Amino acid sequence: MSDFSEAGFARFGEQAKHLGFDEVLKRRWDPGVFLDTHTHSFAVQALVVEGSMWLDLNGKSQELGPGSRFEVDHELPHAERYGPDGAVFWVARRNRHP
Template identity: 35%
Template sequence: MDREAFTESLTKDGFPEAVVTRKEPNVTMAVHTHPFEAKALILEGELHIVCGDEERLYQVGDVFHLAANKPHSERYGPNGVTYLVGRKE
């Protein structure tokens, strides 16, 4: 998905304005939750998200969507990851 289409989809789904987030290379975050729903477009690098027994790899152009309070862990690729993310409570 491209940035313009992603931004339009966020607006349509009621997300406030998205922000760009950058994460350092080769970092792993243990299982945690967020009190908000998140929908993000990968702009650079890669991100692995594990929910339960399922691990998914997200790369440039991919979109991930996490429900609020969904337990997950994250691992950032060798070049880190940069994504455009919308969050709503």
Template identity: 35%
Template structure:
């Protein structure tokens, strides 16, 4: 998905906060957020472990996490950069 289309779609869904997130290669232990998030991967890759399922996301992919959903993150060798819509 393209960045512009992502922002337009999320704005129509009621997302009003957009944050550019950059992570170096590595991992983040299980945690959760108080907000719902949809993220467009701009570069690199991220592997999410949520609800017992692992999934790899690369540039152009979009993932969704519900508010309060426990998950762990692993970032590829090049790290990852994403545009995250929050509500």
């Protein structure tokens, strides 16, 4: 069972920074939001803590709910769709690239 408390968020951040991620934040998306194919200048590692979303990545669509983790490398095309209750996830970003 995942710990979605503030202490859990702090641990998520500590683990992410240990893995080389330099920014950790909480993201909230409204119900039904669709983000068409796009890229980011940073790599992402995230944990869904509320609601649901679909991530379209590498030609596959994956439904994600509380406790689901996902990663998206920088400049990797992907699309996002948020469920009827929206979604909240914790995200670690790696803004520096080797």
